[in-house]
């Protein structure tokens with residue numbers, strides 16, 4: 056497997072179930088770690104917009120048994136059963152949005168209904184409880200449920216430096232039982248006090264509750280009401296928790312892990328050889344799953360001819376996107392959705408000012424570029440899964456489904 060995001064991990068899980076020997080080569084964090092927290096099957100904006108247009112409640116779709124088995128083995132997510140009210144998470148930017156599943160550390164507001172959620176104030180950059188509460192309360196889903204968000208003074212930081220340390224460091228402190236117990240005591244007092252004036256049924260905090268494992272479940276049981284985190288857009292402790300769960304699962308599966316970046320994929324007789332960057336070592340395998348992610352993971356490189364031209368015009372108009380690994384004797388084609396991009400059109404590359412941002416149902420051009428792999432097949436013996444595949448939805452569950460299929464069929 057090249058890549059250890061959710062696609063590479065689920066492919067390894069499925070291949071080990073078949074008794075195959077698996078080696079994972081991973082260059083480190085990709086989208087699964089950068090964007091950790093919400094576990095979507097479809098773009099949530101489209102789901103919410105369809106439910107609003109049709110005036111229907113947000114209910115969950117069914118999941119395949121192997122997806123659930125993988126999620127259970129990972130031990131990180133809550134994926135509710137089919138046809139129940141959807142989980143609703145609050146983003147740090149003040150949106151309320153549905154999610155098919157979530158890292159268990161995130162507060163699920165979907166089952167709360169008409170109630171008040173406390174948002175403790177804390178003197179931390181990036182945490183403005185008053186602004187967050189007022190934005191969340193104005194959201195469609197809050198108004199529809201009659202949900203209120205109340206900013207409250209509460210001593211949720213214990214030491215002076217906690218005003219300045221990163222979310223990751225603060226989350227790590229809550230991995231310690233004594234510190235978690237201290238926070239539970241403070242929040243219990245807070246909830247008891249607030250209940251004298253309002254019907255309070257949850258507490259929303261920053262992304263601070265555990266870096267190794269989520270601590271929100273334990274905290275909630277001590278406080279007596281659900282306590283959980285907001286969803287952060289990029290680079291949060293939820294991503295660290297994914298990486299910790301990933302390491303634990305790979306170890307349990309007895310998968311060999313090679314830390315490094317693949318530079319070359321080439322045929323070696325009936326087998327394949329993966330050569331690593333800055334390393335004489337290589338990995339030889341009977342079959343390969345490319346689960347290297349998209350542009351965010353460095354698997355696809357955006358480099359229009361103009362960028363390579365220096366002070367002069369480029370000598371040729373070549374394609375603007377390239378696979379980051381050299382695959383000279385294994386033909387691999389890239390496409391943007393179903394559009395060919397293997398010939399250059401402009402020295403300036405595609406018109407990203409109009410296509411880079413998703414619009415309506417059209418995904419971002421940068422999220423559609425990938426390897427052409429009908430049914431996940433790239434070449435005999437080579438499969439592709441997850442974000443590296445052209446035209447696939449960029450969601451966690453889409454990557455898991457394609458990773459499982461790759462591991463089952465490679």
Ligand SMILES: Cc1cc2nc3c(=O)[nH]c(=O)nc-3n(C[C@H](O)[C@H](O)[C@H](O)COP(=O)(O)OP(=O)(O)OC[C@H]3O[C@@H](n4cnc5c(N)ncnc54)[C@H](O)[C@@H]3O)c2cc1C
Pocket residue numbers: 057058059060061062063080081082083084085086087088089090091092093094095096288289315316317318346347348349351352353354379380440441442443448449450451452454
């Ligand atoms: C900021 C952000 C927010 C997101 N938010 C959501 C969300 O809210 N909900 C949702 O469902 N989805 C979200 N997504 C999408 C989701 O994270 C991805 O669709 C999914 O994680 C893709 O998994 P993957 O395994 O295919 O790729 P990745 O997780 O990107 O993994 C690719 C792996 O390949 C490795 N790699 C790359 N090149 C090489 C190489 N040459 N050699 C060795 N290893 C290599 C990388 O190091 C990485 O480990 C988000 C994505 C981003 C970037």
